[in-house]
Amino acid sequence: MIDYFLRWNNEAEAKLDARRLAAYLGTPVGANEFNWSLFRVLPNVQAWRPSQDVQNPDGSVTHTYLPGWFAILAMDEVLQVILNDGNLRFALDRDGPPYVIKNNIGAVLQDLAVSPIFAGSHYPLGGIN
Amino acid sequence: MTDLRQLHFRFRTDAGTADASPTWGAGEDVNYYPGTANFRLRIGLRNASTVVAATPWELYVSRNGDAYTPVTTTVAKGVQSVDAGASADDTQVLIPRLYPFTTDWILSGAAIDLDFAGSRIYPGASFTDYLSITRASTGYAKTASGTLTSFSTNTLRITDLGLLVEDARTNIVLRSQEFDNASWNAGSSTITANQAVAPDGTTTMDKLTEDTGTSQHIAYQQITITANTTYAVSVFVKDVDRRYIQLSAGDQATQTHAFYCYADLQAGTITDTGSTGSGTFTSASIEAFTGGVYRITVVGKVNATDTVAFFIAALSDRATQAGGSLQAWRPSYTGTSKSMHLWGAQMEAASFASSYIPTSGTSATRAADSVTPIGSLESVIAGTSMTSVVDFQSITDATGLTQTLIADSNSGFTYLYSQSRTLANSYSGVVLSATLGSSLTAFIGAKFGYAQTIGTGRSVVAGGGTVASDAGSITSGGGLAIGNQSGASYAYAYFRRMTMWNSKLADATLDALTAP
Numbered sequence: 001m002i003d004y005f006l007r008w009n010n011e012a013e014a015k016l017d018a019r020r021l022a023a024y025l026g027t028p029v030g031a032n033e034f035n036w037s038l039f040r041v042l043p044n045v046q047a048w049r050p051s052q053d054v055q056n057p058d059g060s061v062t063h064t065y066l067p068g069w070f071a072i073l074a075m076d077e078v079l080q081v082i083l084n085d086g087n088l089r090f091a092l093d094r095d096g097p098p099y100v101i102k103n104n105i106g107a108v109l110q111d112l113a114v115s116p117i118f119a120g121s122h123y124p125l126g127g128i129n
Numbered sequence: 130m131t132d133l134r135q136l137h138f139r140f141r142t143d144a145g146t147a148d149a150s151p152t153w154g155a156g157e158d159v160n161y162y163p164g165t166a167n168f169r170l171r172i173g174l175r176n177a178s179t180v181v182a183a184t185p186w187e188l189y190v191s192r193n194g195d196a197y198t199p200v201t202t203t204v205a206k207g208v209q210s211v212d213a214g215a216s217a218d219d220t221q222v223l224i225p226r227l228y229p230f231t232t233d234w235i236l237s238g239a240a241i242d243l244d245f246a247g248s249r250i251y252p253g254a255s256f257t258d259y260l261s262i263t264r265a266s267t268g269y270a271k272t273a274s275g276t277l278t279s280f281s282t283n284t285l286r287i288t289d290l291g292l293l294v295e296d297a298r299t300n301i302v303l304r305s306q307e308f309d310n311a312s313w314n315a316g317s318s319t320i321t322a323n324q325a326v327a328p329d330g331t332t333t334m335d336k337l338t339e340d341t342g343t344s345q346h347i348a349y350q351q352i353t354i355t356a357n358t359t360y361a362v363s364v365f366v367k368d369v370d371r372r373y374i375q376l377s378a379g380d381q382a383t384q385t386h387a388f389y390c391y392a393d394l395q396a397g398t399i400t401d402t403g404s405t406g407s408g409t410f411t412s413a414s415i416e417a418f419t420g421g422v423y424r425i426t427v428v429g430k431v432n433a434t435d436t437v438a439f440f441i442a443a444l445s446d447r448a449t450q451a452g453g454s455l456q457a458w459r460p461s462y463t464g465t466s467k468s469m470h471l472w473g474a475q476m477e478a479a480s481f482a483s484s485y486i487p488t489s490g491t492s493a494t495r496a497a498d499s500v501t502p503i504g505s506l507e508s509v510i511a512g513t514s515m516t517s518v519v520d521f522q523s524i525t526d527a528t529g530l531t532q533t534l535i536a537d538s539n540s541g542f543t544y545l546y547s548q549s550r551t552l553a554n555s556y557s558g559v560v561l562s563a564t565l566g567s568s569l570t571a572f573i574g575a576k577f578g579y580a581q582t583i584g585t586g587r588s589v590v591a592g593g594g595t596v597a598s599d600a601g602s603i604t605s606g607g608g609l610a611i612g613n614q615s616g617a618s619y620a621y622a623y624f625r626r627m628t629m630w631n632s633k634l635a636d637a638t639l640d641a642l643t644a645p
Contacts, residue, residue, distance in 0.1 A: 001265065001282050027615070035616055038297040039499035040265040058381075059314070060351050060437070074265030074496070076283070116299045116492035120267030120282060
């Protein structure tokens with residue numbers, strides 16, 4: 001199973017742009033809305049760099065979330081149309097190694113965490129575990 | 130019925146595929162540890178020294194004592210080997226069972242009969258001949274005996290309770306079954322990892338042991354929540370010698386606003402519920418699992434403005450709170466080194482708990498079950514005349530839910546759905562509803578029926594109640610779905626059985642078929 005991590009500037013932009021990939025991501029509704037296919041799309045994912053975490057006096061941790069609106073698309077197949085999409089940040093194979101199928105954000109996956117993830121998609125990478 | 134008394138069944142695993150020259154293993158009718166590769170079962174049927182004639186047989190296999198699933202219905206005369214599929218890991222126990230094949234169970238005249246709970250299929254060999262599934266995550270389902278079975282991605286979650294269909298849910302508790310992890314804190318107590326068998330069969334239940342101080346003896350985790358949102362908080366627990374637990378969620382900032390329930394782990398009952406401060410209690414429930422384990426669930430809202438909450442499992446020396454003070458939220462008492470087992474903590478933004486979603490270092494989402502009828506099942510539903518009877522059991526008695534059984538996303542029509550626990554409806558521009566039969570308790574289980582001939586008329590009935598009919602009908606738009614409509618109104622139910630006819634049955638027949 002391949003997890004494709006996609007990024008848009010915000011949710012409204014995502015709902016409009018996702019129409020290009022509606023065959024995978026969901027169903028357009030009206031002019032501005034989009035029903036995500038929740039059986040294989042995980043919308044509104046937060047991402048942060050663990051190296052920027054701040055430990056609070058009460059024991060809690062504050063994350064500095066990366067700007068943008070993230071979603072995960074999970075498919076059985078390696079899809080070139082998704083891999084080559086401009087909104088793809090990186091793609092990981094749950095059944096790896098190798099785990100990294102494509103990385104458009106440089107060699108920083110070891111310092112990246114996301115939440116939530118699909119149950120069963122644990123990776124030995126940074127905070128994506 | 131075939132007389133089984135003189136027959137001799139022998140099973141053994143077989144690494145090869147050839148049927149010639151079998152070499153029987155020492156074991157007969159015994160358990161095997163087949164390993165992770167695909168394995169085959171070699172089967173011979175004999176009556177004394179005589180090879181049994183080619184009576185139709187059904188071969189079923191159970192793994193780790195779970196429900197028996199069919200391997201083949203075409204066991205023939207003599208010795209043969211059949212593919213029995215793969216095993217999840219090399220610790221699983223394979224238990225074969227052979228039945229004489231019978232069609233007695235099939236409802237009269239049915240074109241397709243899918244008995245999910247009974248692992249019986251007519252006329253095909255596999256449920257996947259009729260249903261496709263997309264779910265991008267793993268998922269759990271419960272068995273009748275109270276175990277939890279894990280299913281891989283894109284796999285129908287079928288146990289002897291039926292086919293489970295749910296929407297996506299996210300568990301925001303981290304390290305949900307690792308209470309000894311740094312994500313958790315222990316107050317006036319200690320946590321010891323992996324001390325008892327959990328409902329999934331793994332020895333991963335942790336032990337929470339109170340100290341001898343006079344204090345709150347708790348395991349808790351600080352969690353970021355969405356303000357003004359209702360959460361379902363749940364955990365699997367087992368009594369060791371501390372009988373009562375208080376499960377709660379409360380705000381971190383003032384530690385004043387909370388909702389909670391108490392449970393008795395010997396009686397298996399919810400003994401008290403409540404809230405403090407601006408917390409709102411909605412509901413609580415307790416569900417039995419195997420091995421004396423219970424899943425406790427409490428639903429409520431912390432406080433409208435709070436964004437950080439505590440998930441708290443508190444040992445308690447009493448069954449009820451006393452007076453509603455802050456102390457009653459997290460009971461304080463003098464410990465005597467008693468303990469309880471914990472596993473599977475879950476907190477989800479919802480009005481009821483869904484199936485368990487394990488987490489590790491980050492929150493995890495169980496994807497929605499997108500179940501689609503295919504092949505002949507799709508054809509029968511979309512046919513000119515059809516009848517469907519669905520026996521299903523909701524996993525929740527929450528009110529106000531629309532729970533879809535069969536729908537067409539493209540046309541927007543719903544063949545069968547349930548709403549607010551009292552109606553079974555069909556929609557084709559005009560809602561046609563039928564009240565549940567009075568003898569049923571809502572959502573302990575019910576059979577819903579729908580029949581139509583396109584352009585002529587339709588009938589709907591629930592639980593053997595009064596049949597409702599009119600001249601409407603549904604023409605499929607080609608977007609048929611089981612358990613949801615357009616990715617919404619999910620069933621949150623086990624479909625125990627789904628039977629289809631390619632004709633419109635008479636109202637009296639439909640009524641009888643849905644009787645409890």
